[in-house]
Amino acid sequence: MSFSENKLTVRSSADLATAVPYLIGFHPSDGSIVVIACRDRRIVFAARGDLPAPGSPAHHLRDLTAHLVPIVQRQQPISDLVIVGYGAQGHIDPALRVVGDEFTATGLAVQELLRVTESRIFSLTCDDPACCPPQGTPFDPNTSLVAVHATVAGLVARPNRAAVSSRFTAADSVGAGIRHAMTEATARMAAVETAGSTAVYEAGVHAVRGALRQHDDGTRLTDDEVAWLTVLLTHRPVRDLAVDLTQPHDQHVTFWAEVTRRADEPLVPAPATVLAFTAWRCGDGVLAVMAAERALQVDPDYPLAVLLLQALHTGLPPSVVEQATTGTHPSPFSPNPNISSDQE
Structure with missing residues (x-):
C-alpha cells in the first residue's frame, strides 16, 4: 500500500x-x-x-x-x-x-x-x-x-490535537504592542474608508501582496503590519483576494497560522478562515477544521467559515466551495488526497 x-x-x-x-x-x-x-x-x-x-x-x-x-x-x-x-x-x-x-x-x-x-x-x-x-x-x-x-x-x-491548535491560537492575551498597533490601524482604516471602497481594496491589495512577499522572503511581520492586514481583511473583497493570492503550500499555511495567532480577538475570523481554506487546499483537513472552528468561536455566523466547515464535515473537495463562492471554474490547486479531515 x-x-x-x-x-x-x-x-x-x-x-x-x-x-x-x-x-x-x-x-x-x-x-x-x-x-x-x-x-x-x-x-x-x-x-x-x-x-x-x-x-x-x-x-x-x-x-x-x-x-x-x-x-x-x-x-x-x-x-x-x-x-x-x-x-x-x-x-x-x-x-x-x-x-x-x-x-x-x-x-x-x-x-x-x-x-x-x-x-x-x-x-x-x-x-x-x-x-x-x-x-x-x-x-x-x-x-x-x-x-x-x-x-x-x-x-x-503532532502529539495531539492541542498541538495542532497551538499553531494558530495565542497562549495568552495579545500584548500591549499589538493593542497599540490595532488602535492606530483602526484609525488608519477610518481615514481610508472616507475615500471609498476602491481605496480600501487597493490598500488591501498592497497589504496582502506585501505581507505574503515578506513571509516568502523570510521576514516576520511587525505588530503594525499584522494589525493593518487584519483590519483590512474585515472587508470581504480583501479577504477573498487573500484566499486567491495564497498558495497551497506549507509556507503559506504557516503564514496564516501566525497571523491568526497574533490577531486581535475580534479580527480572528477572517485570517482563521483563510488559514482553513489554505490548509484544506494542502490536504490538511484536521488543521482546516480546527481553524474554521476557531473563526466560529469568535463569530458563530461568519459565512465562509460556516460553509467551509460544512464542506469539510461532508468530505467535499475545495473545488466545490470555490465554485459556490466564486462562480468560476475549479481552482487549479488540487488537494492532497492523502490527508483528510478529522471528523468529530
Missing part, C-alpha cells in the same frame, strides 16, 4: 499503524477510530472520529458510523477500507466490528479491522498466528522507516 502523492510504502499492519498519525496530522488518542480508504492499494483518504465512551447507548455508535459512511463513499472510486481503533480491547473490538459491518452493508469492502493498544497492533480479521499473533504485533514508530520517509516527505505527526 502506498500514499499516492508521497510514494510512502506501507507493507504491514505495523507500517500502517506508524503511518496513521501522518495521515491525520497527529497521534490519535485512545477512543479514536480512523477509517482509511484505499484505491488499488494506495491510501487516498483518512477520516478520524471519537468513539462513544464505554457504556454509551448503542445508537451513538450507529450515529457516528452514519456520519462517516457518506464521507467515505464520496471518495470514489475506492477498492477497500482499513479501519483502525485505538484503546483497550473491551472498548475497541466491539465498536470496530459494528463499524465494519455497517460499512460492509453499504457495499464497501472492509479489508481489515485493526486495534492499536499502546505499542501493539491486533488484527480482528486475521486469525493466522504466523502473521497476526494473538498477543499482538509490537511496533515502534520511532524506528520505523515509514516515519523517516514521511518526515522526509514533509508530513508531520
